[in-house]
Every structure is written in structure tokens, then in C-alpha cells.
Amino acid sequence: MKKVYVIGAGVEGQEGFSGRALDLINQATRLFGSEHLLALFPKFSGEKVVVDSNASGLLERLNVEKGISVILATGDPLFFSIGRYLLRNLPGECLEFVPNVSSVQYAFAKIKEPWDDAVFISAEGRGIKGSVDRVVANNKAAVLTDKVNTPAAIAEEMIRRGRDGYAAYLCENLGTAEERIVVTDVRGLLENKAAPLNVLILIKEYEGGGDDYIPSLGIPDEEFSTTKHLITKEEIRVVTLAKLNLRHDMILWDVGAGSGSVSIEADSLLPNGRIFAIERNAEYVGFIKENLNRFNARHVTLVEGEAPTVFDDLPDPDRVFIGGSGGNLWDILEAVDGRLPAEGRIVLNATTLDTLTAANEFFDNAGYQVEVTTINIARTRPLTDYKMFEAYNPVFIVVAVKD
Incomplete structure (x- = not known):
């Protein structure tokens, strides 16, 4: 096939065509482009062919026509323009691109x-x-x-x-x-x-005088906007993230995100991944929005609605964290099981024996490999004369790996 030249036009009134671009256009037998671009060359002596946004009929004409063909594009033909389409359909050695200044x-x-x-x-x-x-x-x-x-x-x-x-x-x-x-x-x-x-x-634009938030694991609970019993405690959060065994490019579903603390800490662990924080409670959604802005979370998308109904619009997960189920645990696990790939991992934090029993029953029936870790935490009370420990309710961290 003969050579086809693809020439970019700069922003009108600001950037003209280079000498080489004008030489190629003057030598061309025919000029392809939009009506707007073709109008830039009123004295062109060859054939002008109008090309619509779908490039209808362009390839057929290029394959049969003789002589030099020039295609006019805007800015850089390889920047969200016709260049990608041409490279998918024509041999690269037949194309030569002459870029110009793009609108961006x-x-x-x-x-x-x-x-x-x-x-x-x-x-x-x-x-x-x-x-x-x-x-x-x-x-x-x-x-x-x-x-x-x-x-x-x-x-x-x-x-x-x-x-x-x-x-x-x-x-x-x-x-x-x-x-x-x-x-x-x-x-x-x-x-x-x-x-x-x-x-x-x-x-x-960063908040707090422009200071960047520096990612770290174990963000103190009091730094999150939340209610007292809503947040996954700092120590539990760190162990949970370790059990998720995240890789940089994974997709994570955070079901029952609450304050969004797990999603926010996972954000720095998934620089090339995506996190979907799923929450149905309107009050909690407000907390998540505040926290996403406060910590400049980059890869977290807030999904408002009831699980598992909202799962249909999400990409398949590699990892799923379940911090709350709203009474729909079995339905949520069934829906997740249908989307999770082999070797995918579910981590569920249970604070009651009922939830622990129900989760274990589901995973046993579904053939998952299951590990349960019990975490008991006690912290010293601040601002007291004696260093007394305040104990928190134990949390059962269930890790289920799909065969």
C-alpha cells in the first residue's frame, strides 16, 4: 500500500502548519478531513474528500486511490484523534504522522x-x-x-x-x-x-494549608470523621489489611464501609488498583465523603446503596472486605462468590458469634479455605492517674480463599 500522510492542524489563529506539512499538502492528489479543516485550503487543486466523525468510507478510498493522500486532523493525530483508528486498520509502515499543537x-x-x-x-x-x-x-x-x-x-x-x-x-x-x-x-x-x-x-487543591497527607498504616481513630462505634479500630484495621494480602493493581470491594477507614488505608497499597466503598446509610455516606477529601484518597469510589444490589454495576473484585452486612450477609456472600475469581479472597470482621457462625457455614458449604483469627485489644486510658487498661470487644477476622 502507498504512503498516507496524517497532518495535524494547530489551534486556528495560533499555530500554523510547518513547511514540511505544507509541502506534503501541495503535493497531495487528494485531501481528506472535516469541512472545517478542508476550508483552510481554498486554493487546493486536488480532490477534497469530507470525512465524518466515524471516518465512514475512508479506508476503502485509501485502499483504491492512487497518488499522494493526506488526511487532516486537529492538533496531534495520535492524541484522542484519528491516528489510533488508522493504526488499528492500516500497516504502520504505510503511515506518517506530522503532529501539531493540540488544544490541550x-x-x-x-x-x-x-x-x-x-x-x-x-x-x-x-x-x-x-x-x-x-x-x-x-x-x-x-x-x-x-x-x-x-x-x-x-x-x-x-x-x-x-x-x-x-x-x-x-x-x-x-x-x-x-x-x-x-x-x-x-x-x-x-x-x-x-x-x-x-x-x-x-x-x-489540598486542605490544611496545602500540606499533603502522607500515607501510613494505622491512622489514629480520632482522625476520621465518624461515630464512636462505627469505625474499624486502628489495630484491627492494620491486621485486616494484612489479611487481605493486597497487590498493587487489584480491585477491592469494601462492603459496609462505614467511615471508609479501611478503603482509605488500602488506597496507598493499591497505586494501580481501584477500591469501591459501598455504604447504604446516608449519615455514614457523609462521613465517607469527608474522610476521602481529608486524606486525599486517590483510588476510592464511593458507591451509595444496598449490597448486594449495587454489585451489578461494579467490576469483578480480586479482594472483598465485609465490615457490615445490614442483615444481608448470606445474600452478600452468594453474590460475591459469583463474581470472585479462583484464589480470590474475602476478609470478614465479625463481632458476634452469630455472624461468625453464619460466615463459617457459608464458606464450608462453598468450599473455601477458611482461617479465623481472634483479636483482643486493650488500651490504656489517657489522662488518668493510674495506667488502667480499657478492653474492647474481641473481633473475629475471617479469611476465606476461593478454591
């Missing part, structure tokens, strides 16, 4: 912010939930939005999760006479109707 590069230049540490997200490919998952897992993100996944819709999802601690830069109609850059925050995006052509840049 231009947007970062306008707000005077380095972009080498940013993640780039196309909302069209990921949807709202997938896009926000990526945003909250990073300090800096550039989002290419669409008609459905608008900046306001992204903001609504971030606020719903309690992850709205970001500065927002809404960069619209870049390089045109209608160019506008709105500097605001996540909640401010709700009040701004964005132009269809926009780049949304989100940069994390």
Missing part, C-alpha cells in the same frame, strides 16, 4: 500551568463515572468533554462523591474570536454553561 497543550499554555504531570481523559470514551474515577485518582487532569458528559455533569458527579476540592479551568473555543477561559472551582462549573468546544482542566 494550548489550554495549559493559556493558564500558565505545566502539563507534563497531568492525565488526559476523553469523557466520550469513558463516560461520567469512568472519567471521574480517573480525575480523583490524580492531582491534575485535562478532560475532553462532549454533549452528554459536559463539565457540569462531571462536576455533579465529583460533588456527589465528595471530591470537589479542585480548581477548575474551563477553556472554550480556543484560538477563535470567541475564546474564553473561566477560572472557577468544581461547584462553579454548575453555574457555567460550557461551549461545545472546550477543554476542562482540574487541579487538586
